[in-house]
Amino acid sequence: AFSGHKNWQRTWRDASPKDRYDVVIIGGGGHGLATAWFLASEYGIRNVAVLEKGWIGSGNAGRNTTIIRSNYGLPGNTGFYELSMKLWERMEQDLNYNTMVSQRGVINLYHSDAQRDAYARRGNTMRINGIDAELLDLAAVKKMMPFLNFDNARFPVQGGLLQRRGGTARHDAVVWGYAHAASALGVDIIQNCEVTGFGRDANGKVTGVETSRGTIGAGKVGMAVAGSSSRVAAMAGLRLPIESHVLQAFVSEAIKPLIPNVMTFGAGHFYVSQSDKGGLVFGGDIDGYNSYAQRGNMPVMEDVCEGGMALMPMIGRVRLLRQWGGIMDMSMDGSPIIDKTPVDGLYLNAGWCYGGFKATPGSGLVFAHLLARDELHKEAARFRLDRFRRGAVIDEKGVGAQPN
Numbered sequence: 001a002f003s004g005h006k007n008w009q010r011t012w013r014d015a016s017p018k019d020r021y022d023v024v025i026i027g028g029g030g031h032g033l034a035t036a037w038f039l040a041s042e043y044g045i046r047n048v049a050v051l052e053k054g055w056i057g058s059g060n061a062g063r064n065t066t067i068i069r070s071n072y073g074l075p076g077n078t079g080f081y082e083l084s085m086k087l088w089e090r091m092e093q094d095l096n097y098n099t100m101v102s103q104r105g106v107i108n109l110y111h112s113d114a115q116r117d118a119y120a121r122r123g124n125t126m127r128i129n130g131i132d133a134e135l136l137d138l139a140a141v142k143k144m145m146p147f148l149n150f151d152n153a154r155f156p157v158q159g160g161l162l163q164r165r166g167g168t169a170r171h172d173a174v175v176w177g178y179a180h181a182a183s184a185l186g187v188d189i190i191q192n193c194e195v196t197g198f199g200r201d202a203n204g205k206v207t208g209v210e211t212s213r214g215t216i217g218a219g220k221v222g223m224a225v226a227g228s229s230s231r232v233a234a235m236a237g238l239r240l241p242i243e244s245h246v247l248q249a250f251v252s253e254a255i256k257p258l259i260p261n262v263m264t265f266g267a268g269h270f271y272v273s274q275s276d277k278g279g280l281v282f283g284g285d286i287d288g289y290n291s292y293a294q295r296g297n298m299p300v301m302e303d304v305c306e307g308g309m310a311l312m313p314m315i316g317r318v319r320l321l322r323q324w325g326g327i328m329d330m331s332m333d334g335s336p337i338i339d340k341t342p343v344d345g346l347y348l349n350a351g352w353c354y355g356g357f358k359a360t361p362g363s364g365l366v367f368a369h370l371l372a373r374d375e376l377h378k379e380a381a382r383f384r385l386d387r388f389r390r391g392a393v394i395d396e397k398g399v400g401a402q403p404n
Ligand code: FAD
Pocket: 026, 027, 028, 029, 030, 031, 032, 051, 052, 053, 054, 055, 056, 057, 058, 059, 060, 061, 062, 063, 064, 065, 066, 067, 068, 193, 194, 195, 196, 224, 225, 226, 227, 228, 232, 247, 248, 249, 283, 324, 325, 326, 327, 328, 352, 353, 354, 355, 356, 357, 358, 359, 403, 404
């Protein structure tokens, strides 16, 4: 501001499409950009383009509630999300960019003996796998968050499962950081470039993409389009085990520092953290019908606010400032798909449900590995496209698809 906003340098090059790339990534969200960065930095593949139909971060990457954690309990997810957590912990150094990673802790509150037992089990699984987890009793939760409604609640808080290394990261900065670092290594980031079809050779192999900015040739094409996965896959004749639903988020007016961590309500759908500006950032369940509209509806807003009021009645007088929605790529078991598709040369990264922000660095690394080596990364070996047909699902909906 002191310079009158003059002489700012571009954070990344706004590239125009070349005729051909070794790898084309469709989707300039967190996953697409992270994949491009890992391709360039880890695998030495720099003739790469990221094609984004709008502006980078205009999808879920810029719409989420910024929560990161690795408190998963099923084989397949546990190792993958911890890989991602470790990459968050070094992201700012790796990218030389301030992504405001804040390990303020994530606590899942429990409200019944059965829920406590389930959380104890999940916490034990995490600890066996070298991931931090602490089961807190009521006294410990009261000390940490004395402002919760402990006295007259319909679902009294009994304790919580805490992951201290969990927390938040600034979502826009994550997008800009990956774009900045990937662009510096030669990756072309091409905005306002919508993919409208696939080029195929006589054997059906993908040879490139048709876009709103012309035909672009590609050795391999990776899809990382989150809520648009079914639509883009359909252009290649594929039907995915994915449904698209809206998830809404909400921000209140700024209040003084209140909530020290990220907190989830175990008896309903509500989760909350407080932004550095002071706003309460919160959300809840997905809208109950399929949609590609990036906006929500009033009944879900009311339901989410009721969850917040049940935990913290004193926020009832705080005014809601903003609300928005993003399109979730809901897989049938709550876990992602990172795999080759039956179409030669076309690779899929999808099925993140409500939880793909925390996966951003891990997803980028394992997808880049698949694209570069044509083999599955060991921490993503179970995220197969055909697992629904084989019955090898990773059914972690209650955790994996938990809204945050
Ligand atoms: P996106 O940012 O959606 O990227 C996909 C991109 O593809 C978009 O930019 C889109 O414009 C582009 N695209 C689509 N079609 C085409 C096309 N034909 N051609 C070119 N480009 C195309 N996850 C968490 O872990 N923690 C949270 O707290 C959390 N909260 C959330 C709250 C909300 C309200 C929402 C909406 C999501 C939340 N998520 C959360 C989920 C997380 O944001 C997503 O799972 C994740 O961002 C998806 O990956 P992405 O960033 O690559 O997706």
